[in-house]
Amino acid sequence: MAFLLAVAIGWCARPGAAATFGKVVPIGGHIADLAYDARRNLVYIANFGASRVDVLAGSTQSLQGPIYVPAAPGTLALSPDGRFLVVGHFLEGTPPQIAPDPVALTVLDLDADQRRTLPQSLLGSSPLAVAFGAGSRALVVTRTRFFLLDPFTGELEPLTIVTDLQTDELPVPFATFPPEILRASAGVSGDGRIIWVAAQLREGAPEQVALIRYAVESRELRLAGFTASPPAGPRVVSVNGDGSQLLAGWALINENLILLAEFPYPAGELHVGGHAYDYRRDVIYAHIPLPAAEPGGASREPVLELFDTDNLTVRERLRLPENLAGKAVFSSDMEFLYAASDSGVTILPVGALARAPRVRAVQEDVLFPGNACDNRPIVREIDLVDLGGGATDFRLELPAGTRGIRLSGSAGSTPARVAIEVDPSFYRAQKGTTAIELVIRSSAAVNIPPPVRLLINTREPEQRGVLRNVPGKLVDVLADPVRNRLYVLRQDKNLVLVFDAGTYEQIAALRTGNTPVQMAMTRDNRYLIVTNDHSQLARVYDLETLEPSQPIVFPPGHYPRSIAVSNRSILAVARSASGPHRIDLVHFDERIATAPSQLGIYTNEVSAQTVLSASPSGNVIFGAMPDGTVLLYETTADTIVASRQDLEGLAGAYAALADGAFVVGPNLLNASLVPVAQAGQLEGTAAGYGLADGWTVRTLAGAPSSPGVIERVELSELRSVSGAKMIEAPVLAKFLESPPVGQTGQTILPFLRTLAPLANRQAMISLSRSGITILPWAFDEALAQPVVERVVNSADYTGGLAPGSLILIQGMHLSTVPEMARERPLPTILGEACITVNDQLVPLFRITESEALAQLPYTVSGTGRLIVRSPGGTSNPFVLTILPGAPAVFRSGAAGPQTGLPTIVRQKNGELVTLSNPIHPEEAITIYLTGLGVTSPLIEAGQPAPGEPVAQPVLEPRLTLGQVGLPIQFVGLVAGEIGVYRIDATIPFWVPTGMSVPLTIAQGTYSTTLSVRVVR
């Protein structure tokens, strides 16, 4: 019943409007505070303007008769036993002649239906916050004092700390809201043992915040002052289960008052927005409006975002019916969240959120890889799902004027698979990657679905590199010099993505702080340090275990951005919330950072967009600022030894290539930071610098959708010696910048590190539009023409080939970059190479310099001419004979140390047939093989076989064991596999036995024979 009710009231879709999450119950006034009565399933609402406590029944989600109180209720709290409701009245500024000693507290005994009032003279000033923990007494916070109130006797016990909290005074101008008047809020931990209060500390300075922690059992009271810029709005405190973590305004703080994370775009308004810490589900619900000045901030669309509780990563975004406006309380079962909102209370059925209609695509990006061999339209599929598991409508929209893209359906109901067909000829002129946003809309879904990025690459054969799609905003890349790994910083999801530098497969994802900016490795290569622009912490990871290590704590108000590790010191540029931005010194062993006021002879004041780079030797650290200022740290002096400003408007790539050679943008600086060379006319902006075999390598980017350039550079003049066009453009800061998406962080420095030569000298990795581009180590080497020497089937490695056979092509210079297909259907270009047979494209599984695993098209037969095309040229045709059927059993089986075993399986035990696992009469066997030829229905090469209907070979195979025919139970392509057939057969009783009985599979005029052991 509760669930049905929740669904009924939780979200609604109005015709012509998008659905929203939650239901608004208007109250006619402004809410100052809320309290939930678990015993009666009621919500008490402090209706500040109306001087009453409204009562909302949880069972009917409607208002009951209010409780009238003598003055404006600014705060209220319910005792844990549900007996006493303590209401604090706010009367600051009321002239004495009107109320000589006004009522400050009303204690309502809900069981006895009695009330007691306490005058303001007992407290000294108006109560700003009242809260019950797990104890029987309420904490009362006034402007100057803290008290414990015994609701049974009405006795007030003053606590020792005295302060001077600030509020507004009555009367106030129109359109002033309770949080702006009281400027205080309290939150209680889930276990009731800790009460946190946030209040304004200084008059006229809403950014001055007092955080008060009260431990209920020990009665310990602690107070700390903060400066919050913008003001710490919304003025709400949400506390986790044990009080060790709280959200105060826009900041996530731990019990040691370290800022773990902050919402990246706080408007700082005290009365708009709200949040709640769901410690049971480990999620934070928050409505944090964007500042009006931000792009999209003026729309004020109310959005509830779900955040991770460690770093405020946005999980989901839901539409709200209206703005939240202050405190929120959970029902006792935490199924409902009652949140103060513009009109009254918005009831959010968070317990049923998992079942709420929320549409999204499974894929974040869809890559349409360029293929110089193939101009045909490319088809990829996306899956639209409802995270709530239901059938929910969706509509797909492409930007107006989009050409060359066709959707199999632009609207439908989840779950659905939509095919996207891209005609590359429309994008041919780009010779790079065009990104198009596919927007998902739904009238019934309560979420805001993230768009899908369509990445359409077109390329010429000479363009170098292999694309590896990595969705998200990638802002830094680092090659591990000792572990054959690659680290990529994904800023929008707060992750370090760890890739194997041999296979380019992602092997781990490490959670960072909010909005990670840069990475650095310690000189011993043991730890990876990641700075975060919305956290006081730099995260540290042990690279041996890929586990988090103790983070580095920066000074309060410091947010680490760029970081560099020298042989002696670790320097980090810290954005400062107040005062000048600084270079902080990291004391790695203690895991703290300090901010010296002076660095050598220089005042420690830098641009927040300063970047640092250590030289390969670790002897120096080079720094550059957008205004042209550069600086140099030396380990011998252990301080900044030089700084100049000879250049203007620096941006783009930067690196300390040697102890006395620094590059930034097109400029080369010497050991004294004097500009000594400038690159001439470049084919774009310098996007990345790297060192490879003693050479300097540089990437250049023009437009985002154009090809990039990689070139070998003669360092003394920054002159290009040789180069090649890249498959797509490396990223520049301006390519990455985008309007904010809710509270997803974005800190794009004008300087980026986008190029990482791998330690294994296999490739160089460039951050690029689709993710990463894998560039050959010898990108500028004269390439040799591919040579095909041998083509065999990949099952038994003989020359028996049939349509659809899996084949192994052996030769030389087949590919410049080893690559393995990751998608299905198989690509027809891989490792910069494509292969055709009789002008028909061959789908590829993998390719290396000497070998390619592929599938013959089903539509070739007779004599075939196989040709390989790569950046090195076109191979001479290799002539194949393609039979209608050429069965070949895979030799890919393994048992213990034995490998290369035929893939014949005894169904009785599911293990391969071997000498120790012989075939027995009256059992059944399964044979996996390729080469059974064309099927009915016909399958397109490179496509996984369907499960239903089974694709069966047109030409029936025959099986004999020791000359005895075997009845075939099944023959067809294995569902989900490409080019793999299966034959199931039973063994008659009368088959001959022996150690080596011939098992023959024949099809047409071709047959293949294996020896198997048969035992009766």
Added chain:
Amino acid sequence: MGFRIQLAMIALAAGHIPAVLGQNWELGGGAGYGVARSNTVSFRGATGEAGLRRGYLATAYGAHHTYRHLSGELRYIYRQGSPEVSAGGRQAQIAGETHTVNYDFLFHARDREFGIRPYVAFGGGVKVFRGTGTESAFQPLSEFILLTRTRETLPLLSVGGGVSVRLAPGAVFRIDFRDHVTPFPSKVLQPAPGAQLRGWLHDFVPLVSIGWRF
């Protein structure tokens, strides 16, 4: 060949039985423990041991005492006997068992009126070897021996002796020892291609039995 020898043994026993009908009979049962001597198997200069694992056995017999110093008995023995192979400190086995039916002639040193009667025995019969366990695609030491789930029947030669002790009128306690000699069961313990194994399989069988004469 094995089948013909088996028939010959049964015929031998059957031919003797009619001659003793109406004489003293003895029926009994007992238990024992079989210990087979492993045979050497070699493969490319490396050697291993193959044979039957030691195991408990159960037996039943029927004997007839035609003469004062000569008797004969038909005996069945079930024996736990997992085929096994070992080499270089490693070992592999498959669950298995044997079933033996044989007829022995017993030559007693003393007249049957004596309470304690030592005797020697010899005879023949058949022995069925069975591999009953689970085969797998990879079996350790498969370069020597392939342990196979199958059945194999082989002729048996039985030699040994024992002593019978009269416990009470009509009741005897017997201690026996036999060496059951068969060709090596090379289907259940199939030598791998290239492996060489020679010799006969000796299964030494000590038995204790209780019998009733009537």
